[in-house]
Amino acid sequence: MKKILVTGALGQIGSELIQKLRDTYGEDNVVATDIRETEADVVKSGPFELLDVTDGKRMYEIAKSYQVDSVIHLAALLSATAEAKPLFAWKINMDGLLNALEVARELKTQFFTPSSIGAFGPTTPKDLTPQNTIQRPTTMYGINKVTGELLSDYYHQKFGVDTRGLRFPGLISYVTPPGGGTTDYAVEIYYDAVKKGEYTSYIAKGTFMDMMYMPDALNAIIDLMEADASKLKHRNSFNVTAMSVDPEAIAKAIRKYIPHFKLDYQVDPIRQSIADSWPNSIDASSAKEEWGFKVAYDLEKMTEDIIKKLKDKLL
Ligand code: AKB
Numbered sequence: 001m002k003k004i005l006v007t008g009a010l011g012q013i014g015s016e017l018i019q020k021l022r023d024t025y026g027e028d029n030v031v032a033t034d035i036r037e038t039e040a041d042v043v044k045s046g047p048f049e050l051l052d053v054t055d056g057k058r059m060y061e062i063a064k065s066y067q068v069d070s071v072i073h074l075a076a077l078l079s080a081t082a083e084a085k086p087l088f089a090w091k092i093n094m095d096g097l098l099n100a101l102e103v104a105r106e107l108k109t110q111f112f113t114p115s116s117i118g119a120f121g122p123t124t125p126k127d128l129t130p131q132n133t134i135q136r137p138t139t140m141y142g143i144n145k146v147t148g149e150l151l152s153d154y155y156h157q158k159f160g161v162d163t164r165g166l167r168f169p170g171l172i173s174y175v176t177p178p179g180g181g182t183t184d185y186a187v188e189i190y191y192d193a194v195k196k197g198e199y200t201s202y203i204a205k206g207t208f209m210d211m212m213y214m215p216d217a218l219n220a221i222i223d224l225m226e227a228d229a230s231k232l233k234h235r236n237s238f239n240v241t242a243m244s245v246d247p248e249a250i251a252k253a254i255r256k257y258i259p260h261f262k263l264d265y266q267v268d269p270i271r272q273s274i275a276d277s278w279p280n281s282i283d284a285s286s287a288k289e290e291w292g293f294k295v296a297y298d299l300e301k302m303t304e305d306i307i308k309k310l311k312d313k314l315l
Contacts, residue, residue, distance in 0.1 A: 002110075002225075003029045005068040007053050007100060008075030009042050010034040012171060012178040013114070013217065017072070018042045020218045031066045033059075035075070053096030056103070063103045070110040070225065073100035079118050079141035080271050081180030086140040093144040101151060105159045112225055113152060115167040115237050117210055118182075119145035122277045129279040131239050131286040138277050152236035164224050165236040169210030169282065171217050172302060174309045182274045186211050186250060190303075193254045193261050194310040201247040202268035208280040210241035213297040213305070220293060227291035234286050242295040242302075244281035253303040 002025050008014045009032035021030040022045060032042050033051035042048065049062045053075045063071065075096050082089030097113060104111035120129060121137035135146050145167075152163040170183025177191075178184045185203045192199040203209075212220075220240050251263040287293035297305070 001025060001029065002070050003031075003066065003068045004070040004072055005031045005033065005063050005066065005103075006072045006074060007033050007051060007059070007096070008073070009048070010036065010038060010040055010176075011074055012173060012176050013214075014074045015040060015042050015176040016173060016214055017074070017218050017221060019045070020222070022046050024222065031062065031068060033062060053099060054091060056099035059099050060103050060106065063107055063109070068107070068109055070112070071100055071104045072221070073097060073111070073113040076144070077141070078178065078181035079116075079139055079274050080182055080184075082141035082144065083139055083270060083274065089140045089144060093141070094147060097148050097151065101155045101161065101163070104161045104163070105155060110162040110164070110225065111152070111155070112164050112221060113148060115145045115149050115165050116141070117167060117169050117278050117282060118142045118274075119149060119167055119237070120279050124279060126280045129239065129282040131234055131237075131283065139274055142277075149237040156235055162229060163236055164227075164232070166220055166224060166238050166240050166287070167282070168217060169212050169241045171214055172211055172306065173214035174306050174313060175214070182271045182278070183209055183211065185247065186245070189247065189250055189263070190254070190306050190310055191314070193258050194307060194314050197258060197260055198262040198264070200264050200266050202266060202271055203247055203275055204265060204267045204272055205248055206246050207272070207275050208244050208246045209275055209278055210244050210282050212240065212242040212295065213302040216242055216295040216297055220287075223293065224291055231290050233290060238287040238290070238293065239282040239284045240287050240293055241282050241284050242297060243299045245299055249299065250303070253299050254307065256300075257303070257307045
C-alpha cells in the first residue's frame with residue numbers, strides 16, 4: 001500500500017490524478033498539496049496541505065508528518081508561461097524539483113515527476129523522435145525539463161532514489177483546464193466547439209504535436225510507478241503518446257459530432273515558435289517494452305468521449 005504526497009494537486013494533472021490515486025490507494029493515503037486552497041474536491045476528499053514548493057523545509061515537514069513513501073511532484077510552470085517569465089520559471093521549476101528530490105532522498109521514498117515533449121528542440125529528429133536522441137531545447141521550459149530528467153537520473157544513480165518519469169505530450173482533459181502551455185489549444189478547441197461551434201487557433205494549420213487523453217496519462221503514471229524496477233532502463237524520461245495531430249485533424253474529428261464547427265486561425269508567434277521547436281511525433285516503444293505502456297484512446301475515441309462529457313458539463 002502506498003502513501004503518496006502530491007504537489008501541484010489543483011493543476012490540470014493533479015486534480016484528476018488525486019481522485020484516481022484516492023480511489024486506488026485509499027483517500028487517507030494521498031496527501032494533496034498546492035500553493036492555493038479552493039473548494040475543489042481534491043481539497044475536500046482527503047488530506048490537503050498548503051505548500052509553496054520553493055519552501056523545502058515545509059515540504060519535508062509535511063512528507064515526514066504523513067510518513068509518505070512516494071512523492072509525485074507536479075507543480076511547475078508550463079512552456080508559454082515559462083517563456084514569458086524565464087527566471088521565475090527557473091525558480092519554481094528547478095527549486096521546486098530539487099526540494100522534492102531532496103525529500104525523496106531524505107525520507108527514502110519513491111519519486112515521480114513528469115518531463116515533456118518540450119525536452120526536445122529544433123535539432124532533435126522531428127518524426128518518430130527516438131527515446132534517446134539529441135536534446136538541445138531552445139525554451140526555458142525545455143531546459144528545465146532536460147535538467148529535471150538528468151537530476152532525476154542523478155538522484156537514482158548517486159543516492160539510490162527510486163525516481164521515475166514520463167515525457168508527456170499535450171494532455172487533453174475536460175475537468176481542469178491547463179494554463180500557460182503551448183498545447184492548450186487542443187483543450188480550448190473542444191470547449192469552444194461545444195460552447196460556440198467555432199474556435200480561433202493560435203497554433204497554425206499543419207503544426208503536428210503529440211497529444212494524449214487524460215485517463216491514459218493517469219494510467220501511465222500509476223503503471224510506471226507500479227512497474228518492476230529491474231525492467232526499467234529509461235527511468236526518468238519515457239516517451240509516451242497516443243496521437244500526433246494538428247488543429248485540422250482535431251477539427252475534422254469534432255465535425256463528426258458538431259458538423260457546423262468552424263476553425264480559423266490567429267497564430268501567436270511565441271507559442272507557434274515553441275511548437276515548431278518540438279517534435280511532430282515521438283516513438284513510445286521503450287515505454288511499451290519496459291513496462292507495457294498502452295493507451296485506450298485515439299483521436300476518434302477521445303473526441304467522442306470529451307464532447308459527450310463537455311455537453312453534460314457546459315450545456
Ligand atoms: C505545454 O504545452 O507546455 C505542456 C507540455 C507539452 O509540456 N502541455
